[in-house]
Amino acid sequence: MAAAGAFSPLSGTLLRRRIPLHHHRRFLYIAAAASEAPAPAPTPSQPPPPARPRGKGYFPKKNEILELTCEGLAFKGKGVCKVDGSSFVLLCDGALPGERLVARVRRLRRGAFAEAAKLKTLSPHHDAVEAPCPLAADCGGCKSQSLAYPAQIHHKYVQVRDLLVNFGKFDPRKLESSDSDAVLKPIVPCDEIFRYRNKMEFSFGTKRWMKREWKEEKEEVSKGEEVETDGYSLGLHAPGFFDKVLHVETCFLHSEPADKVLAVVQGSWTDPALGLTPYDVYKHTGFLKHLMIRTGRNVSTGAPEVMVNFVTSCYKPELLVPLVDRITKISEVVSVVNNVNTSVGNTSVGEQEYTLYGKPTITEMLRGLTFQISANSFFQTNTKQADVLYKLIGDSAGLKGDGSEIVLDLFCGTGTIGLTLARSAKHVYGYEVVPEAIADAQKNAQLNGISNATFVQGDLNKINETFGKEFPKPDIIISDPNRPGMHMKLIKWLLEVKAPRIVYVSCNPATCARDLDYLCHGVEEKGLSGCYELKRVIPVDMFPHTPHIECVCLLELC
Template sequence: MASISNLSHTLPLRIRKFGPSYFSLSTLSCSISQEDVHPNNPNSYFPKRGQTLELVCESLAFKGKGLCKVTQTGFVVLCDRALPGEHFIGRVTRKKGNYAEVTKVKTITPPRDIVDAPCVYAPYCGGCKTQNLSYDAQLRAKEEQVRDLLIHVAKFSRDDLESRGILKPIVPCDIQFHYRNKMEFSFGPLRWFPKESLHERRVDAGSENYALGLHAPGFFDKILNVDNCLLQSHPANKVLAAIQECWRDPQLGFSPYDVHSHLGFLKHLMLRTGRDSATGLPEVMVNFVTSSYKPELLKFLADKVSAFPEVVSVINNVNSSVGNTSVGEEEYTLYGKSCITETLRGLTFQISANSFFQTNTYQAEVLYKLIEDCAGVRGDGSEIVLDLFCGTGTIGLTLARSVRHVYGYEVVPQAITDARLNAKINGIENATFVQGDLNKIDENFGKNFPKPDIVISDPNRPGMHMKLIKFLLNLRAPRIVYVSCNPATCARDLDYLCHGVAERNIEGCYKLVSLHPVDMFPHTPHIECVCLLELH
């Protein structure tokens, strides 16, 4: 099979409502028959749904999918769970205007850098898609994805990135398993039983069909039953195993929630792990999300899990809506405390059932140290910090000890309540937290605080709204530290801040000094980035 030269292809990707952006697709190869291509138009090739293709994967795309290109035409094919160097047969399941998606049917030659996945659920679970790829190879792939986005979306040249040293080496995570302090599992009446081929899925009927676990890939209503997860803490796994032992007992009267009929009681199980600030010992919160409030029914499970010494809190969130979210409109404490604690950068934080907190506490220490270094706080107590998307105040409070004042803004009311409480717990009085939607700011927004010396912006996956970008360009703070959990929207926003938006007559006024990729979640496609921008 002939391979194509090292080409680059860009695929339109609508990242936010105000316009498309692009991400780079690395080279892969694919063999097709000559009759599939019109002799007068070699770009006319388009695979048919259900057609099988023989593919070779050479790199990973953003979000962890394998990238393939048809040898003769460069037509792009994406395959979930294809790894670099893997030679395989794929079946076309979806087709778009300029690319197709395939599901792997058979591996002919295994991928490069392959390792044995320690988790028995790894071939089927949607969480750890790259667990069977060596960790060094995972890091290389993530770093290359960020580089491609900076070139094709943020419009920096490769020479510029290298000569100015903008893109730093990715920061690895020393703890690659049992690093998550929060896991959410779903109850359901449709247990998913995987076969050897991932494209073949079935659900068996019967009383043993109830499941507690993670959603099967591609299904919102079918659950892969799991007894433990190698990403969550050991104490949380003990709790999960204890619940799995008993909840299906028909004498207990539990029924899993059915997303089709909207009947059933148990919706989700959320397990959070913290550390006691005095002893350093683990604290586990068990949160049962149910469709109604029936404390007498939950008492058995509450008593069962509270027998573990690490369990200090059992919560019941009641979500009576037909939706299947894990946040309830009512919350009840069934056992112990309503919050657990965690220590980060020398500060103590209280974490409630629905609080946002960095999911990998160990790597959050590394991340926040990097943010502090990029912020370049002088330490003389003279600087003003504007903390956008502040959440529960973790970043702003770690900086507050060295600056004059921190002003934090966040849309979630409970997060602001938690931020104020965390400031009080740590004796920090120079931090103000305000609830507000940063996607809906107006011309009066900047009048609520003095001009900042440093802006911290840590948006969620959609990135920053154009209104906020325009505000920051007009504000002209000397330094911006942009913390992103989505490199694609991060690259788009960096382009706007540095190069402007020509169609809107907006000029950029910042230069990108550095970008540090951080691996917060090993074995997953997620990448965190810490970017330092300086006014020029």
């Protein structure tokens, strides 16, 4: 159970109550909006504001079309919008702060808030810039391109702060004190806001989908639709749809060599002479499922290395030969592989993998270490900012450097964090549920000559009373869970083992705030007492133009 905030439709204020963990998702957006400061009361010399047409008790109806004003951004990047004169919150995807817009009410959330679909912009938002990508508003991959980057990171910082206050129950005065002891540090921006991704995955589709522009006819806003056009498609899935693919000619997020590969494939694969067909997710026929492009670096020369991965429904390498011949003319391409996924599912991981050209892996450097990356390896998708992130993790861990300390790396993935700390530690123990990631971690340790790291496959959501007995008590624990955060079993174990320091690395500030609350303030319903003090939270922008935020949090034993 965890404390969370919910809006009262009558007062617009935050209500404190305990809610089950599986209900947290319903409150993620609300927490960010709930911390808005109330408008100052008029002084006696000021006249009262004029009456509004809608009172605070206003409640919209489903499919009602409204004029809204966006007042901020909630977690996951949705606009926090209100109707003039009402405190009722509507969350609208694509709305940005300061924008006035027309939207249709889509879902009502038990009186707490509603979700709306943006139909038309009446007046632009604050800090507006022209988005370089013509698909920025439609594909959903980087929908904040039209918001100036300083404004993007400001709103991300505000989201982290509000979630720490409303979910984590931390004192805002300590979070943002004026001296150097402030717990919440300024957000670390990303130096390169385009071309920063080292991996992109595109899908093949049987139809090309494009979003129809909203029209205004006879003073009424018509309902928007996705329209189907003739021709095959290679691109990104339309937001919320597994079967609709937006055709993408170029992407501003991945590297320029990767863009060259995309251009060659786009210009070749629909040639009737090649006999290539996209996979149909309904009929379960067709050959091409996905195109994955990864970019690394040659560790000797620093030159980019590109891996191209074709995911197909069966193994027919002869069909791919013409494409392979064309893309390997690009000098940066050093690897072409074929993942074969024979299931009706449309995932990009195959049951079998075949190397069609060059080597089966590419390499990358991170914090002075070399990592081999296969088609399905997990690796931070923004390499340069990952280097910044890992330095912050190392600084927060505060290893003495004399080789006397035990580090426990939870949710270690391919071992990147633990291996960067191993040279200053006595021993690193890593735990990860994915066996392939453990195998990659062991290979990376061997590749870098690191012998004081042990990686174990295990599910940290299913630990029992024997967990922790196979290694010494840790001096420092690194926890880097996926978006759902840590399971209560692991929280309980952490509170029992009482390691002197925990560095919590989070890709979801909502579940991060919840887990920090548990570790610092305890869990009353479970009879657990908190035993840590939150010393530092550093937000890091890993993915410009998206709503995603990383946080590095330092906790010390009280």
